[in-house]
Amino acid sequence: MIRKVCVDAALRGVDVNILTDKVRSIGAAAYIDTSGAALGETLARGWGQAVEAAMDDHFLSNEEKRALNRYRVQHNLSADHLDGSGHFTLFRMMNLLNALSEHGVAPRFDRRQVRPPFNLMKSEELLWMFGGTDYLEEVTKREFRGGSLGVSFRVAKGVYIRPGAFRGRSVATSSMQHTDSGILGITTKHIYFKGNRKSFRVRLEKIVSFDPYRDGLGIMRDTARAKPEVFRMGETDAWFLVNIIDAVMSMDSVRLPKAGDPTLDEIVDGGLA
Structure with missing residues (x-):
């Protein structure tokens, strides 16, 4: 009650x-x-x-x-x-x-409170940063299976048999592997990732498909040799990331904030109400 x-x-x-x-x-x-x-x-x-x-x-x-x-x-x-x-x-x-x-407003990111670890473009605005994000990518391993020629047995003088002889073959296996952890940033144009070993950005318009998961987001880039990539995070963060991307990509155009425009904290307190 x-x-x-x-x-x-x-x-x-x-x-x-x-x-x-x-x-x-x-x-x-x-x-x-x-x-x-x-x-x-x-x-x-x-x-x-x-x-x-x-x-x-x-x-x-x-x-x-x-x-x-x-x-x-x-x-x-x-x-x-x-x-x-x-x-x-x-x-x-x-x-x-x-x-x-x-x-249709992108809040002004307050860099006085948090300094982003990304080299942002002038034509975009940082919307949110997600700490503790795991980055997984598809890794393909090849191994040679078979190839044994068996063992030769002498059955008579000058006569040998070789049972089990067969040729080997190359077998490829793919799996999603955790390759780094770091900070994911979402802007009005890109997804950024900054880890200990990998740092990159992906333009939203250059992503062919988005695959939402309960605890992350999978993407496939628009390149000839693209492989699945996954950003793994908490459930609420994953929900939020998917919805930010959907909101940004549904807008005809995003008006970038100017000096003096409200920050997100100011909007929370009623700046756009």
């Missing part, structure tokens, strides 16, 4: 002004501690559950965004507090998708 009233208040603004009284009343009836710090934890948990509910349709509307912001401001819930279980990061992700798909 507490979950429902918190989600309704955070996502739809239902009884938001009397929410704390309702939570205390429900808690008292169910012998749940809702006093002091426990109330703050309950409200924060309710906000996170509301973000999860908004994610059910993979879309954050402007109304939902305003309601979620109003809830966290009204109850003095900090970003660090709300991100204890990753919900504020999820909220930021959904705000980025909202800015791209609803407003």
Whole structure:
């Protein structure tokens, strides 16, 4: 019951002004501690559950965004507090998708907070970086099987037999192998990867196919000798990466931000609401 009233208040603004009284009343009836710090934890948990509910349709509307912001401001819930279980990061992700798909705007990346390890082009904007990304690529190994001529046995003077003689053949086997780990960046034009051994970028328009997985994304480049490549990451990150690419490639054109345009954090706080 507490979950429902918190989600309704955070996502739809239902009884938001009397929410704390309702939570205390429900808690008292169910012998749940809702006093002091426990109330703050309950409200924060309710906000996170509301973000999860908004994610059910993979879309954050402007109304939902305003309601979620109003809830966290009204109850003095900090970003660090709300991100204890990753919900504020999820909220930021959904705000980025909202800015791209609803407003056609790429937020200005704030390089004062994080310096990207990529040599970006002037005609693109960095949208997000994913740490702890595994890079896998198809590796083909060849081995020579067979080729034994058997063993010669003497059966009489000057007479030998050689059973089991046969020719060998080359056999190729392919498998996906983890070749590096590092940071993946997604911009308005490219996928970047920076690892300990490999660093590269792939233009989105030069990718023939995308293969979403529960915990990653597979790609096939538009080259004659292309082989499957996979970026492996957490489930939420994989979902987000696929949706960013879809949002960018669905846009007729992406307006790059200028100096003074809002950053993602400013958009989260209501910059495009």
